[in-house]
Amino acid sequence: MKDKPSDLERLIHESLEQLGWTADAASIADRVHRLNIGLPLEDEFSIICGWLGQCDLIHKLDQQQYPASSKNTFQVPDLLARFNVRGAGETTVLIEVKSCEKNVLSLRPDYVSKLKAYGKLLGLPVLIAWRKYGIWSLVHLDVFSKAKKNFNLNFNDAMRNSLMSKFLGDFSYTPQVDSGVHISFKKEKLIEVIETYEGLQENWHMVIDDVYFTNGKRERLRELSPIAQQLFHSWDLVTTEAHTDSHVVMHNTIDEESGMFAHMALTRLLSFYGREDEVHWRRHLQHDAAISSVLDFRSGIEENLKAGIVKYIFDIEPANIPEFLNEI
Template sequence: MEIELKKKEAPPDLPRLIQDVLAELGYEADAEAVAERVRRLDIGLPVEDEFSVVCAWLGKCQLLHKLDQHQVPVASKQEFQVPDLLAKFSTQTSKSPVLIEVKSKNDKPLSFKPDYLKRLQNYADLVGMPLLIAWKFHSVWMLFEARHMKKATKNFNITLNTAMQENLLGILAGDVAYKIGAGAGVHLRFRKDKLLGTQKTADGYAEQWAMTIDDVGFTDREGARRTDLDGEVQSLFTAWDLEDKEEHTDSHIHLHFVAGDEGMQFAHTALVRLLSWESPHDDRPHWRGLLRKEQVTANVASFSAALDLAFRQKVVSHIFYFQPHTTPEFLPSPQRVR
């Protein structure tokens, strides 16, 4: 049985409570230090879980798991740093998996201390695997080879621009960007059944009606009414910023939610929107629980297949497949990529 705990504010006496528990267990430790480690784990682990779910959902991941970072002898920590994840993707031309260190940082550039990056690279060299960095900047994920981080004054940095240019999330994990065509949208028609009353407002009077939804329709990017849209294609509208328009007649109110001319979205950012739409609460996605699910989203089994079908049904107007400026040796050359 799984129990989902609501996120709550940490009690002000958390260190003392931890100290009490440690005392009961017979351990002697610095409660403040333990509390800080717990806090840092709460920050680090969910972002690792989120990236793992993203990779699993995009469809090209064959295997991904966390690496146990308890290493011996203790002195080895001065030379080696175990990365967060090990992953193998179907897009790789190499048999060897890749190592991934996961970071969430909203400031730019992303910066690593030299000794930290050196320990990560030492481990990668030891096991003969490529070292990648996954960086979440606000809501956008990037995945790039660690070698693209360059020495600045003291630390090794990578700019947002370079990280995006060298992003492997598409060619390696299956991420794409897409656009819903202008004019495609959802249309609701409400029948006015009974006037319940009026209320005075600053602009005049507002009517209150008892209403019934008597029609739900869809249009494609050419503005044509469609009754044959697949359910997964319809779900794509829930992950897009639609423009709303309201029309009134004597008998009905018409609500139109239609895609405009602007906008582009990555598949991995659409995942969060789909999960929010499917969730009965306003809580953030429970990434650890989603890791255990065979199908991450309830309404879309394969996002890439849904995009392809939406393109054929004239809802999606563009699908973009991004290539990095530098193709790693463990991936096919651009000429061999779709």
């Protein structure tokens, strides 16, 4: 680690608790590193909850249980969170966080019963946050159905019953094809000409003399707020170049119509601004300057909708409303 974490002692202690006190030095160092960069999924999900704007509080629950016999009855979930749920008001829930790339998330019967027992103890519903291929769903534990032995949930049903939009304020948006950002470079001075096997290569001293945006009708737009411009940092753009005697224009455009969830955009934005392949979630959890720079993402998408850059915005309701919401 280049910079010593401010809570290195806690990280070492947590690593030893997870690995056991007889773990070798290499294993401990690797686990400390993983904890420090925030690989625990709870860090990522917590930041997404806070960023989307409907979460008043979210924090980890200490899972060091005592007496040991309590583990036969209770399973302490990963997180406790309070949301301003759309249509239901302030709601406090327990959340267990999972990652599974298979199409079915499977939970053991005893594991389910222990989570439910803890939820009943506190009088709070238990939700499961499931990440698959970078897409998060959030479902009530009752959505899982009993198979031969375990309680299972396939990804399709998880998405159909997801509470991400209703609880967190997540949404889906679809940009218009041909929307993009365009950068014009003016050729000022020819520096050198190099002969290659592909032909002549010219090196120029150039300056940027124009930047503009386009919507789905290829209309040029210049008055686009910084938060609205974030869309282009969160999308996979196709880059082409147009050359004239005086200019090179770089066109970065959307070439296919497809949707994205807002929570997925956050990962891309943090990667873009941090110049990092893997987002350092724990660092952002402790120092949220980068998060603060991309707040109110929804207002930027709505601005893009009016400008013709975005075609659709969807607030997605679950196919089945959990019973506990009807009781609020």
